[in-house]
Amino acid sequence: MEISVVLADGTQRTVPSDCTASELAALIGRRLSQDSVAAKINGTLRDLNTVLSDGDRVEIVTRDSDQGREILRHSTAHVLAQAVVDLWPGTHFAIGPPISDGFYYDFELPGGRHFSDEDLERIESRMREIIAEDQTFVRSEYSISDGLRLFRDQPFKREIIETVAGQMSEPQEEELNEGVEEGEISVYRNSSGFIDLCRGPHVPSTKVLGSFKLMRVAGAYWRGDENRPQLQRIYGTAWESDKALKEHLLQLDEAEKRDHRKLGLELDLFHFPPEIGGGLPVFHPKGALIRQLMEDFSKTEHRKAGYQQVWTPHLAKSTLFEISGHLGWYKAGMYPPMEMEGATYYLKPMNCPMHILIYKSRGRSYKELPLRLFEFGTVYRFERSGVLHGLARVRGLTQDDSHIFCAPDQLPHELTRLLKFVIAMLMAFGLSDFEAELSTRPEKSVGEDYEWEEATAALDHALKESGINYTVAHGEGAFYAPKIDVHLKDAIGRRWQVSTLQVDLQEPQRFGMEFVDSDNTRKRPYMIHRALFGSVERFFAILLEHYAGGLPVWLSPIQVSVLPVRDDHDDYACQVVNELEKLGARVEMLSADEPLGSRIRKAKLDKVPFVVVVGDSDVSEGTVGVNARGSQSPERGVQLSEFIARISPDLAGKPLGESFD
């Protein structure tokens, strides 16, 4: 008997009737067979030993595909659990899914024990033994009740089975659904006898695995709920080959070198004095200069784009935040109150209520709309100590915050214009790889359905008009507003969330905002919240990491270092410095009290864009030696005028050059 199956490329293939996916792979080719880890049969991932049926559409999943890597990682997690249970009998094991770049597994060790870093080495060795033993993964299925019996000593597994069995009618989250479906559970058994609840598929045998490394141990709450037990999580990374693993580890090293906290220290930009408190940075002269350059550029462009800059204080009476609703919705995120002269004051967690008061300071006409208020507003948020992370997550931050008040019919156009402005500004900072996310109404929210629909539609329209790629995150909006989040990919492919645009449905109402329309009726304006950089601190961190500290010339604290070869070149060096300063360049001179090589090294470590060396021949010829950041070899004998012409265009940020209307 023979059957016919359809391959991934659409061709038909006749195979023996008891042919497995694995045998099919072998029939197609040796290489494919070697690289296969699972099969996709009629769109569903299955084990390689699945017997094929007539008419099946079969795709062999290889180890170097995204799905293949997921399976490798998942199976490696399984081996991790096996190793831990071997080493600590009586361990309860919970879940062990693949994640990006790797996998984890959550455990509860007997006697409330915790893993230490040394344990990771022992576990890893045991895993390598299991892998060397070439243990097979064999799937079998049980009824719910048999499953509960099988895992009678594993409370987390039982809970997964029970929860999912109890809610079988409703569609489940993938993760919670592991190994449980349609009144049955599936388990995988190794040849050593280790059993794990798992939906699969798995690789056929542990020998397929091996390019992995355990990375770290961490605490993680069971099912992500901080009211439930905290388990011991082990993270690992796993790849299709040792080469891919090595590349990944190199990438991690690269990311470490770019860590903005490290660069901040090395380049003398900022630090976090413990005396001030966690999450509260101080900016040193060079760091403050960079901030100022960023802010100045942004302010100029905002003015040109029709924004009006405002200024508001850092504190306000509780009344303001009662009206705005922050004390109702967000109190846990605010700093505790201060009592003064019978009133209660809070540090502001957001600038919007104050901007609204500026709007409300007098009657507003439709002729003034859209009214775009803009501020570098410093806000304070009580972030839990464990979440602080350098400049990327702080307790005191400066938002490049804008609130745009417009008439309802202006909303779609205003949002489109805004999104274009946001993208143009980010591009001016040398970022170009964006994606957006449209977050819709969450369960816990306020407002009328039609308002949410209108606002969400306007955001959707703006996304389409701007041409940016986007996805919809259902139910991820703020309680008061749907929003667009702009994410960017940095130079080494990491995603960062930056800008956020929200249509506020609540505050205009809470504050009773109005404008007089052309027909002399009073109407409620729409309000858009927007932070473009997100926060200046976080954006600063992103830029540092994106550029690995080598900021664009216009943002570099020192743009040119001038190095006379000997003392008697000082006069000429000063002339060069003067010429460059006339252009507005930020220049420093490193005189010859140290060897030239040493001074060059210093300037290079400071990531100065242009190191200019002047010696005998330069004095007589009116030239400079240019050692540009990133170039392989220095350039001798460049005419000063030519050097000036070359660098002039890059000394200041490039205007956005669009009108946005």
Place this chain on the structure above:
RNA sequence: GCCCGGGUAGCUCAGUCGGUAGAGCAGCUCACUCGUAAUGAGCAGGUCAGGGGUUCGAAUCCCCUCUCGGGCUCCA
């Protein structure tokens, strides 16, 4: 906040069995005046995060606190 791991000179780190603190870089002084990523010598620099305990004796062992890092949760 919770779990794990750290905290020794401004920075990066060493410090044996518990015996009283060390290097490189940076800093300062002097000498060197040099053509593209480290000139040499000397000097100075520490309440070993803080507090408590064990001990004849603690950077080292124990407890508590603070703080930093990695995660979890959180991010209106």
